[in-house]
Amino acid sequence: MAAKIKNCPSCGRIFVPMNATQKLCPDCMDKLREKEHEVVEYVRDHPKVKIGEIIEATGASENMIKRMIREGRFIQTGVQMTYPCEKCGAPITQGKLCPKCSAALKKDLAGAAEKIQAAREAKLAERPSAYRSERTTQGGGKNNPAPAKPKKYAGDGLSNRYRGLR
Ligand SMILES: [Zn+2]
Ligand SMILES: [Zn+2]
Known part of the structure; x- marks a missing residue:
């Protein structure tokens, strides 16, 4: 079996990914899922929260939160999460720039x-x-x-x- 092994970018451990898209080791995947869950919960409890406050409260990274916004992870909470357009600061939910x-x-x-x-x-x-x-x-x-x-x-x-x- 020529399974491809990877280095987990988060903890550095070597692991065998289940598929090509798996980047983190199973442990870190679990942790990430937990963290994402925590973020979603936090947003649900604090509907007016800003990204910076989520980062502070949950320890999640900005990239992770942006990715979650793009993936529509907060839609289920009924909170419209946005992040600022890189050029003008307008609230956006996708990409780097507002339309x-x-x-x-x-x-x-x-x-x-x-x-x-x-x-x-x-x-x-x-x-x-x-x-x-x-x-x-x-x-x-x-x-x-x-x-x-x-x-x-x-x-x-x-x-x-x-x-x-x-
Ligand atoms: Zn890991
Ligand atoms: Zn803009």
Whole structure:
């Protein structure tokens, strides 16, 4: 039997997990369950409690309480437990950001991607503009540092490039 053994991250003991998701040794699992139960009980008895007070009263970790909120462990108590959005502090029950902040973040990311795309297109547009300035007079292009050499390009693919511009 090639059972995979693990080190319990809580007590350091070596144990054989029942399944891949089991991270703690059986003893610590029991303790954790007890602790979770304690937290739920405490919240039930103190409906207006804040996370900090739960941590103080039960010795549970903040991560554990947040996880329990995400898992909906307090719903049965009838208490709506929340924790603050990492950006604005609004009460949330899932993830790290409130819906507003996560929407804003998404917009930011989309905006950044758009800017990159726009910059790329602007760079591509620089070349055709050089050709365009050849047709008008010399120096017609505003930001076209390279002096135009009309004759050199006159024959090769010029009309094609103009077709591409339209
Ligand atoms: Zn353990
Ligand atoms: Zn927020």
